[in-house]
Amino acid sequence: xxxxxxxxxxxxxxxxxxxxxxxxxxxxxxxxxxxxxxxxxxxxxxxxxxxxxxxxxxxxxxxxxxxxxxxxxxxxxxxxxxxxxxxxxxxxxxxxxxxxxxxxxxxxxxxxxxxxxxxxxxxxxxxxxxxxxxxxxxxxxxxxxxxxxxx
Amino acid sequence: xxxxxxxxxxxxxxxxxxxxxxxxxxxxxxxxxxxxxxxxxxxxxxxxxxxxxxxxxxxxxxxxxxxxxxxxxxxxxxxxxxxxxxxxxxxxxxxxxxxxxxxxxxxxxxxxxxxxxxxxxxxxxxxxxxxxxxxxxxxxxxxxxxxxxxx
DNA sequence: GGATAATGATTCAAGCTTAAACGATACGAG
DNA sequence: CTCGTATCGTTTAAGCTTGAATCATTATCC
Numbered sequence: 001x002x003x004x005x006x007x008x009x010x011x012x013x014x015x016x017x018x019x020x021x022x023x024x025x026x027x028x029x030x031x032x033x034x035x036x037x038x039x040x041x042x043x044x045x046x047x048x049x050x051x052x053x054x055x056x057x058x059x060x061x062x063x064x065x066x067x068x069x070x071x072x073x074x075x076x077x078x079x080x081x082x083x084x085x086x087x088x089x090x091x092x093x094x095x096x097x098x099x100x101x102x103x104x105x106x107x108x109x110x111x112x113x114x115x116x117x118x119x120x121x122x123x124x125x126x127x128x129x130x131x132x133x134x135x136x137x138x139x140x141x142x143x144x145x146x147x148x149x150x151x
Numbered sequence: 152x153x154x155x156x157x158x159x160x161x162x163x164x165x166x167x168x169x170x171x172x173x174x175x176x177x178x179x180x181x182x183x184x185x186x187x188x189x190x191x192x193x194x195x196x197x198x199x200x201x202x203x204x205x206x207x208x209x210x211x212x213x214x215x216x217x218x219x220x221x222x223x224x225x226x227x228x229x230x231x232x233x234x235x236x237x238x239x240x241x242x243x244x245x246x247x248x249x250x251x252x253x254x255x256x257x258x259x260x261x262x263x264x265x266x267x268x269x270x271x272x273x274x275x276x277x278x279x280x281x282x283x284x285x286x287x288x289x290x291x292x293x294x295x296x297x298x299x300x301x302x
Numbered sequence: 303g304g305a306t307a308a309t310g311a312t313t314c315a316a317g318c319t320t321a322a323a324c325g326a327t328a329c330g331a332g
Numbered sequence: 333c334t335c336g337t338a339t340c341g342t343t344t345a346a347g348c349t350t351g352a353a354t355c356a357t358t359a360t361c362c
Contacts, residue, residue, distance in 0.1 A: 005205060005266075005270065007267075007270055010274055010282070011270050011271070011273075011274045013277075013282055013285050013286065014270075014273050014274040014276075014277035014278070014285060015270055015273050015274075016285075016289055017277055017280075017285040017286070017288050017289040017292075018179070018183070018273045018276070018277060020288070020289040020292040020293050020296065021172075021175065021176050021179065021288065021289075021292050022176055022180060023219070023292070023296050024172065024176075024292035024293065024295050024296030025172050025173050025175075025176030025177075025292075026176075026219055027219070027296045027297075027298070028169070028172065028295055028296060028298070029173060031298065032169070042347065042348070043348090044347085044348060044349085045347095054156060059310080059311095060310075060311065061309085061310060061311085068174070068177060068178070069348095069349075069350090070349070070350060070351075071310070071311060071312080072311085072312070072313075072314090072349080072350070072351080072352095073348070073349055073350075074311085075311065075312055075313080076312095076347085076348075076349085077347095077348080080347080095309095095310090095357075095358070096310095096356080096357060096358085097309065097310040097311070097356070097357050097358065098309095098310065098311085098357095099310080099311065115156075116158075119156065119158055119162050119165075119166055120162070122162075122165050122166050122169045123161055123162045123165040123166075125165075125169070125295065125298065126164075126165035126168055126169060126295065127165070128294050128295045128297065128298060129168075129291060129294060129295055131161070131164055133291055133294075134164050134165060134167075134168040135164065135168070136287070136291065137168050137171070137172065137288070137291040137292070137295065138167055138168040138171040138172075140280060140284060140287065140288040140291070141168075141171040141172050141174070141175035141176075141288070142171050142175065143279055143280060143284075144175050144179055144276065144277065144279045144280055144288065145171065145174050145175030145178045145179060146178075146279065147178070147179070147182065147276065147279060193317070193318070194318090195317090195318065195319085210340080210341095211340075211341065212339085212340060212341085220318095220319075220320090221319070221320060221321080222340070222341060222342080223319080223320070223321080223322095223341085223342075223343075223344090224318070224319055224320075225341085226341065226342055226343085227317085227318075227319085227342095228317095228318080231317080246327080246328070246339095246340090247326080247327060247328085247340095248326070248327050248328065248339065248340040248341070249327095249339095249340065249341085250340080250341065
């Protein structure tokens with residue numbers, strides 16, 4: 001998986017790590033999320049349900065911030081989940097700009113059933129690394145994701 | 152960035168590493184690719200141009216395999232690049248099922264100008280890790296991306 | 303208190319992405 | 333050679349995603 005790129009040693013090293021990071025995230029993500037089709041859930045929909053399960057009701061702004069998505073996206077995903085009866089949306093009484101999204105009973109049942117499958121799939125994929133290596137991967141990802149300088 | 156999830160220690164560890172992997176790839180990818188807007192290129196379009204630059208002309212099937220994208224996607228991205236005069240498509244004479252995609256002179260000029268910027272952005276982001284850590288990250292990503300068992 | 307600015311949600315246009323269905327082409331068994 | 337199968341590209345429908353524009357609501361400043 002060399003890069004076929006002629007540049008400085010530092011550039012080649014960074015490029016190589018970057019490509020592997022992107023491809024790993026994409027490949028593992030696709031394999032992990034394959035089971036979502038069983039319940040006709042998209043990755044975005046699953047993300048919203050999971051956030052609501054583990055964090056409780058949230059306004060769409062906070063939901064978007066958590067999931068790194070735009071407000072317009074939250075509106076659309078919320079529309080679909082609401083149409084399926086999995087979430088309920090309600091204007092906040094104190095500040096009528098906010099729309100609070102919460103799981104319905106059906107939504108809670110669904111995500112409570114789907115999430116363990118998801119966690120199991122992740123554990124299965126990450127079993128390619130020893131526990132200590134999983135921790136190391138997490139640490140490196142966190143640092144590069146934050147975007148802080150090296151020293 | 153804890154997971155708010157109650158499961159076995161192994162599951163929590165895997166989930167934590169998985170989330171950090173996905174978020175790192177997303178955050179770093181977004182920052183790295185921000186410069187593409189300068190030339191009105193999407194990530195998918197850039198990927199095709201870059202593959203053609205470093206690998207030479209390819210049929211759409213191989214292009215899709217390289218970029219982990221479907222054939223339908225290659226057709227659409229190819230349409231847009233062709234409309235902009237950045238690539239040329241030609242039926243293979245020997246096997247008329249294949250369509251070979253190649254850079255035009257304009258396409259080559261563009262990607263030759265854009266790619267160094269991209270490599271520089273990647274080097275800048277990866278500078279959050281020391282060289283040795285970049286290599287370690289690449290190795291871990293490669294192993295987990297491959298999906299092979301641990302030992 | 304009233305004008306102005308900021309914020310949250312929605313809508314829209316554009317493009318990406320996939321899966322499935324389809325047509326054209328090539329290959330292989332008989 | 334011919335029929336059946338496999339492969340490649342295209343099309344289509346559905347949904348995701350973004351950025352920009354817009355509307356309603358709230359906060360701020362004088």
